Amino acid sequence: MFKTLLYVIWDGFLNLASHISGECPNQCALGYSQVSALFGSVLHVTAFKAAVLIQRWYRRYVARLEMRRRCTWRIFQSIEYSCEQDQIKLHNFFSYLMDHFTPSSSKERDFISRMLTEEESYKDTELEKLCDYQSVEVPDSYVGPHLSFPLLPDHATALVEAFKQKQQLHAHYVLKLLHETRRHLMQLPNISYVSTCYSEEITICGDLHGRLDDLFLIFYKNGLPSPEKSYVFNGDFVDRGKQSIEILIILFAFLLVYPKEVHLNRGNHEDHMVNLRYGFTKEVMQKYKVHGKKILKMLQNVFCWLPLATLIDQKVLVLHGGVSDATDLELLAKIERHKFVSVLRGKKRKEKSRPMESKVTNGESLPRSSSFPGSCFHPGFANAASTSSRTELSQWVRQSVQEELEKCRRQVGFRETQGDEDLTCVSSVTMTELELESCGTSESSHEEWKQIVDILWSDPVPQEGCQMNTVRGGGCYFGPDVTEKILQKHSLQFLIRSHECKQEGYEFCHNRKVLTIFSASNYYEVGSNRGAYVKLGPDLIPHFVQYQANKTAHTLTMRQRISRVEESAFRALREKLFAHTSDLICRFKVYDRDDTGNITLSDWATAVESVLHLGLPWRMLRPQLVRSTAAGMLEYKSWLDDLAVEQRSKEHIQSSLLEIIYRNRSNLETIFRIIDSDHSGLISFEEFHHTWRLFSSHMNIELTDDGISDLARSIDFNKDGNIDFNEFLEAFRLIEQSPGDDKTVALTTPHCRDGS
Amino acid sequence: MALAAAYVIQQEWALEGSREQRVAGKKITDAFEVFDHECNKTVDVREIGTIIRSLGCCPSEGELHDMLAEVSSLPFVIFSSILKFTKALIFSLLCRRPEYRPIPEDVLLRAFEVLDVNKCGHLTKEELVKYMTEEGEPFTQEEMEEMLSAAVDPETNTVRYKDYITMMVVDEN
Numbered sequence: 019m020f021k022t023l024l025y026v027i028w029d030g031f032l033n034l035a036s037h038i039s040g041e042c043p044n045q046c047a048l049g050y051s052q053v054s055a056l057f058g059s060v061l062h063v064t065a066f067k068a069a070v071l072i073q074r075w076y077r078r079y080v081a082r083l084e085m086r087r088r089c090t091w092r093i094f095q096s097i098e099y100s101c102e103q104d105q106i107k108l109h110n111f112f113s114y115l116m117d118h119f120t121p122s123s124s125k126e127r128d129f130i131s132r133m134l135t136e137e138e139s140y141k142d143t144e145l146e147k148l149c150d151y152q153s154v155e156v157p158d159s160y161v162g163p164h165l166s167f168p169l170l171p172d173h174a175t176a177l178v179e180a181f182k183q184k185q186q187l188h189a190h191y192v193l194k195l196l197h198e199t200r201r202h203l204m205q206l207p208n209i210s211y212v213s214t215c216y217s218e219e220i221t222i223c224g225d226l227h228g229r230l231d232d233l234f235l236i237f238y239k240n241g242l243p244s245p246e247k248s249y250v251f252n253g254d255f256v257d258r259g260k261q262s263i264e265i266l267i268i269l270f271a272f273l274l275v276y277p278k279e280v281h282l283n284r285g286n287h288e289d290h291m292v293n294l295r296y297g298f299t300k301e302v303m304q305k306y307k308v309h310g311k312k313i314l315k316m317l318q319n320v321f322c323w324l325p326l327a328t329l330i331d332q333k334v335l336v337l338h339g340g341v342s343d344a345t346d347l348e349l350l351a352k353i354e355r356h357k358f359v360s361v362l363r364g365k366k367r368k369e370k371s372r373p374m375e376s377k378v379t380n381g382e383s384l385p386r387s388s389s390f391p392g393s394c395f396h397p398g399f400a401n402a403a404s405t406s407s408r409t410e411l412s413q414w415v416r417q418s419v420q421e422e423l424e425k426c427r428r429q430v431g432f433r434e435t436q437g438d439e440d441l442t443c444v445s446s447v448t449m450t451e452l453e454l455e456s457c458g459t460s461e462s463s464h465e466e467w468k469q470i471v472d473i474l475w476s477d478p479v480p481q482e483g484c485q486m487n488t489v490r491g492g493g494c495y496f497g498p499d500v501t502e503k504i505l506q507k508h509s510l511q512f513l514i515r516s517h518e519c520k521q522e523g524y525e526f527c528h529n530r531k532v533l534t535i536f537s538a539s540n541y542y543e544v545g546s547n548r549g550a551y552v553k554l555g556p557d558l559i560p561h562f563v564q565y566q567a568n569k570t571a572h573t574l575t576m577r578q579r580i581s582r583v584e585e586s587a588f589r590a591l592r593e594k595l596f597a598h599t600s601d602l603i604c605r606f607k608v609y610d611r612d613d614t615g616n617i618t619l620s621d622w623a624t625a626v627e628s629v630l631h632l633g634l635p636w637r638m639l640r641p642q643l644v645r646s647t648a649a650g651m652l653e654y655k656s657w658l659d660d661l662a663v664e665q666r667s668k669e670h671i672q673s674s675l676l677e678i679i680y681r682n683r684s685n686l687e688t689i690f691r692i693i694d695s696d697h698s699g700l701i702s703f704e705e706f707h708h709t710w711r712l713f714s715s716h717m718n719i720e721l722t723d724d725g726i727s728d729l730a731r732s733i734d735f736n737k738d739g740n741i742d743f744n745e746f747l748e749a750f751r752l753i754e755q756s757p758g759d760d761k762t763v764a765l766t767t768p769h770c771r772d773g774s
Numbered sequence: 775m776a777l778a779a780a781y782v783i784q785q786e787w788a789l790e791g792s793r794e795q796r797v798a799g800k801k802i803t804d805a806f807e808v809f810d811h812e813c814n815k816t817v818d819v820r821e822i823g824t825i826i827r828s829l830g831c832c833p834s835e836g837e838l839h840d841m842l843a844e845v846s847s848l849p850f851v852i853f854s855s856i857l858k859f860t861k862a863l864i865f866s867l868l869c870r871r872p873e874y875r876p877i878p879e880d881v882l883l884r885a886f887e888v889l890d891v892n893k894c895g896h897l898t899k900e901e902l903v904k905y906m907t908e909e910g911e912p913f914t915q916e917e918m919e920e921m922l923s924a925a926v927d928p929e930t931n932t933v934r935y936k937d938y939i940t941m942m943v944v945d946e947n
Contacts, residue, residue, distance in 0.1 A: 064888050065888060065889060065905065065909055066909050066910055067885075067888075067910075068884075068885035068886070068888040068889050068905075068910075069885075069889070069905045069906065069909035069910030069911075070834055070909075070910035070911055071877060071881065071882065071885040071910075072882065072885050072886065072889075072905075072906070072910070073834075073835075073906065073910050073911050073912075073913065074832050074833070074834050074835075074877065074911075075832065075877045075882055076913075076917070076921060077823075077827060077835070077917075078827040078828075078830075078831070078832045078877075079942060080827075080917070080920070081823065081824040081825075081826075081827030081828045082827065082828045084824050084828065085805065085808060085824065085825075085828035088808045088809065089808055092808065576920055576923070576924075577924060620800060623800075623804075635804040635805070635807050635808050636804070637800060637801050637804040638801075638804050638805060638808060
């Protein structure tokens with residue numbers, strides 16, 4: 019089009035020239051005025067050409083930026099999901115414990131029992147005793163907000179203001195608030211029914227993940243909850259961000275003050291097992307050193323009472339994760355949802371006096387339990403009368419697992435991949451079925467558990483059908499046909515869910531029948547994504563509001579924003595590469611048959627993917643990861659050495675051990691937290707020793723007792739015989755802060771321009 | 775409504791062709807995969823421009839338009855036209871046809887100098903906006919704003935283009 023225009027212009031004044039001179043254009047002799055007229059036109063054409071050139075160049079630049087942005091996003095997402103795979107590895111570890119570990123002393127038995135026993139869902143009276151707030155005194159010196167019950171709107175507003183002033187609510191009030199919240203939630207059905215005719219619009223917010231600034235921004239832009247302003251908060255209020263407890267307090271306060279207008283759905287992070295790993299437990303213990311444990315225990319019993327879904331005008335279903343082909347709203351409505359304190363551990367109310375039939379062992383009764391990939395905990399195990407019957411059981415279980423493995427594999431159609439992930443995922447599925455058989459439980463409890471897991475953990479995908487969500491280790495990948503089916507079954511118009519971070523804060527899929535809404539902006543890093551909330555009126559047409567809660571993000575140019583996020587992503591990626599050094603070397607050697615120490619860049623890309631399984635476009639990422647290449651070849655050993663040097667290394671610890679620590683840091687942290695039952699942040703030398711011994715034998719690591727002692731001693735910073743495992747983990751933290759934490763990094767990019 | 779364009783590049787080029795072609799083919803596949811959101815070997819036709827440019831080519835909007843017109847005017851996606859289109863791409867990557875090559879710094883500088891009628895070493899913000907939004911293949915408002923945010927020196931409200939180019943080039947590398 020424009021090319022044509024160009025030619026027309028050119029043709030145009032060629033004609034003009036010939037017209038003026040009256041001669042053939044090729045031989046034009048022109049006067050001064052004619053020349054200058056021509057000159058002007060020529061200039062005009064040249065300006066045109068110059069503009070096109072600049073525009074072409076600029077557009078290419080922008081495209082490259084866009085590509086970098088996409089790659090960065092992919093890196094963050096794949097790392098986040100691979101973290102969730104850790105859950106599966108943890109399950110491995112625990113089942114390994116059950117299979118192989120015979121406690122040789124009562125101390126060891128205690129140790130194991132602490133890992134395998136779990137809290138139960140308590141009755142009211144028990145809770146009041148354990149988590150009482152009356153005994154918690156509020157000192158006169160306390161300057162934070164005071165709450166009195168029943169709560170009034172002023173209290174809620176005061177809380178918001180107080181948190182803006184960075185105050186902290188006293189444990190006494192927190193506990194009382196939690197008690198009241200629980201009392202309120204107990205009255206609510208599993209599915210909340212909301213109508214748009216009472217308030218004109220309903221605002222639905224997605225994941226907040228402890229980002230208080232985003233909640234403030236939402237309230238600022240949209241107004242506080244009130245009789246005229248209804249809200250639905252769709253789960254994942256906690257973890258990752260640093261102000262999870264504040265968000266909970268605010269949400270619960272408004273819930274109590276405006277029970278008809280504020281609705282909360284449970285998310286997969288409203289689960290104490292998940293909180294152990296993703297930071298909420300840590301946050302509570304840091305902020306409430308004395309009463310944190312009570313608060314955490316109380317929280318377990320509040321989370322389990324959160325409703326599972328919200329239905330708007332009988333037409334729009336709002337839930338946290340998604341649906342599966344088994345999802346049935348009628349069934350969901352009937353479940354006793356509070357029995358599932360943690361979906362990961364399949365906890366049930368302890369029925370002490372009910373003897374269960376067991377096909378497996380003689381006379382040993384196993385309590386009911388439903389499991390989930392990532393758990394197979396039986397409270398009864400730790401208190402087993404005799405270890406021999408346990409071993410018997412575990413042997414039987416193990417054998418059957420192997421047998422079932424092939425069958426399930428074929429059924430579910432898993433790809434043939436190496437590595438433990440798929441294997442264990444299938445085996446854990448099998449575990450579920452086996453446990454049910456062995457426990458003689460009815461189908462119903464498993465069905466109920468599955469209904470809940472599917473709601474909280476599933477993700478929509480473009481492919482039809484319903485596959486197990488192997489990445490997360492729970493729930494399903496559901497396709498547009500599954501969505502369509504459930505919409506028709508219950509006469510719904512569309513689904514609103516959260517659970518996945520989206521660049522623009524929201525995203526449609528499945529032909530606009532599924533809306534993902536995500537309200538935590540800058541989730542991976544400052545500038546990584548916007549947050550959004552959606553408003554629905556009686557017409558049920560969604561209106562979106564997007565935002566980004568960080569002043570610096572606005573003043574950065576696109577280029578700077580992308581650079582910053584990119585830096586963070588690549589740091590995380592380099593850490594992952596480092597953590598797999600040995601495997602990478604093995605793989606590189608396969609391509610380097612002549613043992614020259616070099617491989618092609620193309621082979622590098624293939625090798626890295628086959629080790630890390632992150633599904634990333636390595637060729638696009640290569641320039642950022644591999645700096646020096648000669649003639650398209652890479653000296654892989656020195657590249658890996660460079661990676662190692664970058665990381666903070668402990669010279670006195672062998673590198674292979676270092677690798678293992680990095681690779682399993684998330685799981686180690688979770689295990690430590692489980693062992694540290696009083697949440698003190700400290701474990702004894704002995705406990706540390708036990709953990710390492712078990713872990714290393716499970717991971718087939720050669721680690722002598724001396725090796726463990728060395729490790730322990732090197733970390734005993736206080737030299738008092740106790741390991742502060744927070745410090746332990748910090749010592750092996752490669753990046754300044756993990757993605758998702760709040761960051762205050764000074765802008766150091768050159769040519770930085772602060773916006774006017 | 776977004777059309778999807780299927781790419782089957784690797785099929786043809788990964789198995790045959792010279793080593794350079796295979797490597798180029800893989801690189802192109804990788805780039806496409808970044809935009810393949812649904813993981814089903816299709817990309818939105820509107821993003822092909824971004825993909826091609828990010829691989830290093832510099833087609834003008836017009837050239838891109840022509841390319842895409844071939845592909846998206848068809849009611850059904852036909853492999854052969856896609857392959858033709860991507861072969862051209864690979865060919866250009868390999869042979870570095872002038873119109874697709876990245877624009878060298880000095881050529882870019884001269885382009886700015888042409889627009890700098892008074893030869894004073896900078897453009898005013900208004901001049902840049904005028905040229906970019908009225909001449910050539912005009913920018914959208916978004917593109918213009920984004921360019922201004924990095925190019926304009928807030929103190930003088932001018933575009934010191936030489937510095938701007940240097941900064942952008944450094945950033946690229």
